[in-house]
Amino acid sequence: MSNADRHGLIAQAVRESGTITVQELARLTGASEMTIRRDLDALSAQGVLERVRGGARTLLLRGEEPPFTLRTREAxxxxxxxxxxxxxxxxxxxxxxxxxxxxxxxxxxxxxxxxxxxxxxxxxxxxxxxxxxxxxxxxxxxxxxxxxxxxxxxxxxxxxxxxxxxxxxxxxxxxxxxxxxxxxxxxxxxxxxxxxxxxxxxxxxxxxxxxxxxxxxxxxxxxxxxxxxxxxxxxxxxxxxxxxxxxxxxxxx
Incomplete structure (x- = not known):
């Protein structure tokens, strides 16, 4: 899985679950927990999600449209x-x-x-x-x-x-x-x-x-x-x- 595809999958999972752990994302993507932590730091810096202890949570309100730049990384x-x-x-x-x-x-x-x-x-x-x-x-x-x-x-x-x-x-x-x-x-x-x-x-x-x-x-x-x-x-x-x-x-x- 490419970095872009993994980032898109992570962003979608965070949005759909609201809050998700590093371990859950590692199982979902097949990547190591270290890689997931780096991905979450990068996505947080881009304003895609909020980094929290042990994982991440969405910045979107229920029913809110995800940003265009985020959607370009999905699917x-x-x-x-x-x-x-x-x-x-x-x-x-x-x-x-x-x-x-x-x-x-x-x-x-x-x-x-x-x-x-x-x-x-x-x-x-x-x-x-x-x-x-x-x-x-x-x-x-x-x-x-x-x-x-x-x-x-x-x-x-x-x-x-x-x-x-x-x-x-x-x-x-x-x-x-x-x-x-x-x-x-x-x-x-x-x-x-x-x-x-x-x-x-x-x-x-x-x-x-x-x-x-x-x-x-x-x-x-x-x-x-x-x-x-x-x-x-x-x-x-x-x-x-x-x-x-x-x-x-x-x-x-």
């Missing part, structure tokens, strides 16, 4: 597999609106090499398309970036989406279940997601398995609005079956 390989699958679903020449989030950022790195037209909804993805010359055509919306997230929100973003139509909306999520639908942590972000979905003929949701079965407080829509869901192979079989029963195509990679 990295799964997100790259998901990105590759989603990219393969997009045909050359398509117009795409691309949501914010870490999985969608991985997708941006792949789509920039394709002859497609893309309007990203985050500063990070816009920057990815500007990294060098490529065949993709970039459309940049207006909007106000969310602090530390870079996701574009507000009336200018909504107006940009209202004037355009897309072949495909590639969306990320904070929570998804067949029963509770597609949810986000932020109300302004939820409004942008709804507008992006309304502007597209097809909706593809890209999410790692940790989001399945979870519910955030800002409702985007029912699971039935999703034509395709792409997730990873650790997804709960029950969640996958329930989503398929809503009519969505579910791909696990």
């Amino acid at each position: 990295v390989e799964a997100k790259r597999r998901i990105a590759a699958e989603v990219s393969s679903l997009v045909a050359d020449g398509e117009t795409v609106v691309l949501d914010s989030g870490t999985t969608c950022l991985e997708i941006a790195h792949l789509l920039r090499r394709r002859p497609v037209t893309v309007m990203p909804l985050s500063l990070q993805a816009i920057h990815a398309f500007g990294e060098g010359p490529g065949p993709a055509t970039l459309l940049v919306p207006g909007g106000q970036p969310r602090a530390a997230e870079g996701a574009l929100t507000g009336p200018l973003t909504l107006a940009s989406l209202a004037t355009l139509r897309f072949d495909t909306a590639i969306m990320g999520c904070c929570g998804l279940s067949a029963a509770e639908g597609f949810t986000a942590y932020d109300l302004d972000d939820s409004a942008v997601k709804k507008a992006a979905i309304s502007a597209a003929r097809r909706v593809v949701l890209a999410t790692d398995a940790s989001k399945l079965g979870r519910t955030a407080h800002a409702y985007v829509g029912p699971a039935t609005i999703l034509h395709t869901v792409v997730t990873d192979t650790t997804a709960s079989p029950d969640e996958v079956t329930a989503l398929k029963d809503t009519g969505s195509v579910v791909k696990t990679v």
Whole structure:
């Protein structure tokens, strides 16, 4: 396991448990306790968690969205597999609106090499398309970036989406279940997601398995609005079956 993958796994375990010991993390990751202590010191210095005697505890409140920089370290390989699958679903020449989030950022790195037209909804993805010359055509919306997230929100973003139509909306999520639908942590972000979905003929949701079965407080829509869901192979079989029963195509990679 790479350092980045181990740090992501530790951060996720701390967030989910609230408080966790060095011994528990060593068993979870297969690393030595000395390595775990160094990891916790490094993650504490980055503001990812709080170091306490014998372990660590989360800095997040219940229901609070983890920081973007933390999420970039979580499920990295799964997100790259998901990105590759989603990219393969997009045909050359398509117009795409691309949501914010870490999985969608991985997708941006792949789509920039394709002859497609893309309007990203985050500063990070816009920057990815500007990294060098490529065949993709970039459309940049207006909007106000969310602090530390870079996701574009507000009336200018909504107006940009209202004037355009897309072949495909590639969306990320904070929570998804067949029963509770597609949810986000932020109300302004939820409004942008709804507008992006309304502007597209097809909706593809890209999410790692940790989001399945979870519910955030800002409702985007029912699971039935999703034509395709792409997730990873650790997804709960029950969640996958329930989503398929809503009519969505579910791909696990």
